[in-house]
Amino acid sequence: xxxxxxxxxxxxxxxxxxxxxxxxxxxxxxxxxxxxxxxxxxxxxxxxxxxxxxxxxxxxxxxxxxxxxxxxxxxxxxxxxxxxxxxxxxxxxxxxxxxxxxxxxxxxxxxxxxxxxxxxxxxxxxxxxxxxxxxxxxxxxxxxxxxxxxxxxxxxxxxxxxxxxxxxxxxxxxxxxxxxxxxxxxxxxxxxxxxxxxxxxxxxxxxxxxxxxxxxxxxxxxxxxxxxxxxxxxxxxxxxxxxxxxxxxxxxxxxxxxxxxxxxxxxxxxxxxxxxxxxxxxxxxxxxxxxxxxxxxxxxxxxxxxxxxxxxxxxxxxxxxxxxxxxxxxxxxxxxxxxxxxxxxxxxxxxxxxxxxxxxxxxxxxxxxxxxxxxxxxxxxxxxxxxxxxxxxxxxxxxxxxxxxxxxxxxxxxxxxxxxxxxxxxxxxxxxxxxxxxxxxxxxxxxxxxxxxxxxxxxxxxxxxxxxxxxxxxxxxxxxxxxxxxxxxxxxxxxxxxxxx
Amino acid sequence: xxxxxxxxxxxxxxxxxxxxxxxxxxxxxxxxxxxxxxxxxxxxxxxxxxxxxxxxxxxxxxxxxxxxxxxxxxxxxxxxxxxxxxxxxxxxxxxxxxxxxxxxxxxxxxxxxxxxxxxxxxxxxxxxxxxxxxxxxxxxxxx
Numbered sequence: 001x002x003x004x005x006x007x008x009x010x011x012x013x014x015x016x017x018x019x020x021x022x023x024x025x026x027x028x029x030x031x032x033x034x035x036x037x038x039x040x041x042x043x044x045x046x047x048x049x050x051x052x053x054x055x056x057x058x059x060x061x062x063x064x065x066x067x068x069x070x071x072x073x074x075x076x077x078x079x080x081x082x083x084x085x086x087x088x089x090x091x092x093x094x095x096x097x098x099x100x101x102x103x104x105x106x107x108x109x110x111x112x113x114x115x116x117x118x119x120x121x122x123x124x125x126x127x128x129x130x131x132x133x134x135x136x137x138x139x140x141x142x143x144x145x146x147x148x149x150x151x152x153x154x155x156x157x158x159x160x161x162x163x164x165x166x167x168x169x170x171x172x173x174x175x176x177x178x179x180x181x182x183x184x185x186x187x188x189x190x191x192x193x194x195x196x197x198x199x200x201x202x203x204x205x206x207x208x209x210x211x212x213x214x215x216x217x218x219x220x221x222x223x224x225x226x227x228x229x230x231x232x233x234x235x236x237x238x239x240x241x242x243x244x245x246x247x248x249x250x251x252x253x254x255x256x257x258x259x260x261x262x263x264x265x266x267x268x269x270x271x272x273x274x275x276x277x278x279x280x281x282x283x284x285x286x287x288x289x290x291x292x293x294x295x296x297x298x299x300x301x302x303x304x305x306x307x308x309x310x311x312x313x314x315x316x317x318x319x320x321x322x323x324x325x326x327x328x329x330x331x332x333x334x335x336x337x338x339x340x341x342x343x344x345x346x347x348x349x350x351x352x353x354x355x356x357x358x359x360x361x362x363x364x365x366x367x368x369x370x371x372x373x374x375x376x377x378x379x380x381x382x383x384x385x386x387x388x389x390x391x392x393x394x395x396x397x398x399x400x401x402x403x404x405x406x407x408x409x410x411x412x413x414x415x416x417x418x419x420x421x422x423x424x425x426x427x428x429x430x431x432x433x434x435x436x437x438x439x440x441x442x443x444x445x446x447x448x449x450x451x452x453x454x455x456x457x458x459x460x461x462x463x464x465x466x467x468x469x470x471x472x473x474x475x476x477x478x479x480x481x482x483x484x485x486x487x488x489x490x491x492x493x494x495x496x497x498x499x500x501x
Numbered sequence: 502x503x504x505x506x507x508x509x510x511x512x513x514x515x516x517x518x519x520x521x522x523x524x525x526x527x528x529x530x531x532x533x534x535x536x537x538x539x540x541x542x543x544x545x546x547x548x549x550x551x552x553x554x555x556x557x558x559x560x561x562x563x564x565x566x567x568x569x570x571x572x573x574x575x576x577x578x579x580x581x582x583x584x585x586x587x588x589x590x591x592x593x594x595x596x597x598x599x600x601x602x603x604x605x606x607x608x609x610x611x612x613x614x615x616x617x618x619x620x621x622x623x624x625x626x627x628x629x630x631x632x633x634x635x636x637x638x639x640x641x642x643x644x
Contacts, residue, residue: 022519059634061532
């Protein structure tokens, strides 16, 4: 047997005094970490398989388990740290590209944490959201500035199609395939109850979910899986996915073993075949080409649905967004470099793209400077972690945000970042029937609804504190933000003043 | 009357209901103390066949064969709940044989034991329902 260079990352600590050998840990671990030794009548663990998803910890009825990071160490080195060394060992063994999931975990600056929100004192009154109305409703899409009147002088309704949201939050694209049927159902039902929308991702729309159409964004991506006329017309908007924050510049790959009966039907591909989304759209090499697809989709939907173009935040994002705003698209969605994924090459996830805060500020600025900001709405995503992040994003110029990681966490995700294994113990990123069953949408959707309701309360509290009673008045209101610990250049790009100024 | 129902679609076969049942009826205040190194005798049991799992416990039938067959009057119906009086049980096991669900079993003392919806223990409401992580076991009125 070859030498195993890798020591387990985590240690399963079992308090044998508390363990009653009920074996729930064993039954619930798809990675087969726990096992029962009949002879000694104790539960044992194979830590090398542990991914630290906490399923066993959460279900253990006597709290006998905890998972700790191993303190086993290589000789410390600040540049050749243990992660670097282990990755090299891993690649030396397999010869393969390293795969990871969920968002970039590296220690890049989080600009949301370096911005502070304003509040009213003395000279302008704050508002109590429990006593006075607070408007969090937004509509996304192109806004016409020109007022048209008919021959009788009446205003003509020339508003292009819009997405209406009760709160400026949407669930971002996650395909049926990357996440389970029950996860999709939970998000769809939550979106319906909350008056917001979820997104099909590039996996088509399962026939059971057409009933949530008004609360669905249907996505068209480079693989064009599951796209047909009814699909395009089923949702409230169509999204063209050009890129994803976790893996800018590359495509997607759903392995054949995940393409079962249902997914094959929904994606319109043969059962068991790999679903490969190419890196580019093979018919889009310019803004003019993009414009053709935008208008093809508008034709197909009879100009009744707004078209979103989703890109990842990359270096030239402002110029690209300017092009998109002129392409006929109604909404631009920008996904930051911390955005999640069901699987991405580790090096790309960890090293490609730029922070969403900077991308948002520069895009909003550019579109304003060019006088085309009203052509489009701006939606940003990629690690929006709390209501405070949302308030900051809107103050920087976003019309709404996309969230996904936090929505999955409401469903049970513990960010173990092993989605690519297909063995999600929480029934989210898996297609294995016995695992999918672990996510009961009746419980799941309520937790998602709770999360968004809680955030909505907090958004209203923060708005009230600033003396703002409508989310529209917060939009692009960068005077409500101050930076802390940022340099001149960062403040300039963010378009905000430093705290104390 | 409220009864325990199981939706096997959501049953994970984790067996936690069995342990919460055993703990609830142990008269101990600590789960570890109640169940450590003990072979549990839960009144709800997971049945498993071909990957389908479901929890089975007393249905508290409207016309229960067990009560009808009980020769000593140990089994009785009180507001719909079928109770067992262990002092009266003579261990003939007629009820064990007649229960179509296999929900009655002899206990270690040779008399029978069954689910009483946790009405007689310190918890007062079915603990299998409370302990089910996936809401597969519910306690509700279904007419």
